[in-house]
Amino acid sequence: MAAGIQIGDVWVPGRVLTAPMTGITDLPFRRLASRLGAAYVATEMVAAAELARARPDVVRRAAVGEGLPLTVIQLVGRDPASMAEGARMAERAGADIIDLNFGCPAKEVTGAACGSALMRTPDLACRLMEAAVNATSRPVTVKMRLGWDDASRNAPELARRAEGLGVKAVTVHGRTRQQFYTGVADWTAVGEVKAAVTVPVIVNGDIVTAADARDALARSGADALMLGRGVYGRPWLAAHLERALADGTVLEEPDAEARLAIVVEHLQASVAFYGLPLGLKMFRKHLGWYVEQAPWPADPLDRRAAKARLCRLDEPDQVEPALAELWRPVTLSGNSVVDIEPQFAEAGAA
Structure with missing residues (x-):
């Protein structure tokens, strides 16, 4: 290519x-x-x-x-x-x-x-x-x-x-x-x-x-x-x-630790750019997708429940520990690469 x-x-x-x-x-x-x-x-x-x-x-x-x-x-x-x-x-x-x-x-x-x-x-x-x-x-x-x-x-x-x-x-x-x-x-x-x-x-x-x-x-x-x-x-x-x-290799996805770092970086950037409370409000849709697209928890229904719970958080500093707790068993087990089929929404792209 x-x-x-x-x-x-x-x-x-x-x-x-x-x-x-x-x-x-x-x-x-x-x-x-x-x-x-x-x-x-x-x-x-x-x-x-x-x-x-x-x-x-x-x-x-x-x-x-x-x-x-x-x-x-x-x-x-x-x-x-x-x-x-x-x-x-x-x-x-x-x-x-x-x-x-x-x-x-x-x-x-x-x-x-x-x-x-x-x-x-x-x-x-x-x-x-x-x-x-x-x-x-x-x-x-x-x-x-x-x-x-x-x-x-x-x-x-x-x-x-x-x-x-x-x-x-x-x-x-x-x-x-x-x-x-x-x-x-x-x-x-x-x-x-x-x-x-x-x-x-x-x-x-x-x-x-x-x-x-x-x-x-x-x-x-x-x-x-x-x-x-x-x-x-x-x-x-x-x-x-x-x-x-x-x-010619397979598509690799970040592990739980790497994803957590990306989510936190994104959240901090959104708050810095928009200020509060708008920065957190603008970030919530991304947060929901981060949770939905991760394979943890393994049950999709549990992921959706976690998404709903996380997107109700009112303070930016609550997000990192909540996600860390959600993905901590995966981080501790040492899972490194995952390959999942994303579930994407239908709005937003031209």
């Missing part, structure tokens, strides 16, 4: 990328995933118009921070002028790559004629891409779905037009908007996009295990893959998948 992909003038030192996810890929998560070895972790989806107006909560979603190896800011919108200004602001904020969202299926986004609704209005989508490309010196990429529905799978044609406008890479989630997250991702259909363009194509959707990753790349012919919901409670997944693909 190649060491990475070239996106415009930016070299991404890996082919396992992490998608922009609202409420998930905030600055604390991006810093943690990057420290654990992820090559590419995008920001949360940022509304271009609100970014242009410097709305505080939107600026926070685009927070770049210091020390990250790569900064990818994703913009969503429907107005070319706002998209251009958002792209300019993203570049000034330190973006290495600017991604445009034509893939989010959420009703509040498509109802505003944004996200995957733009696949029904390809001329407007092209005006948005042209505006962003002309407004910035940074590479502009696009994340889309196969189409709005099965009757209008227009991703190959939209990708062709995107390349003609100067877009430097295309990510395709292998579902239509009308599928949301039901059924299975059609990685083979992403291959039709790959055949239509010469810029890098990134396959996305239902990639959780090393076998999934190999199959998605083989069936799509894509240059790289993008993880979405699979990283819930597993910020190490991109780095571990990268290694598994490179050497």
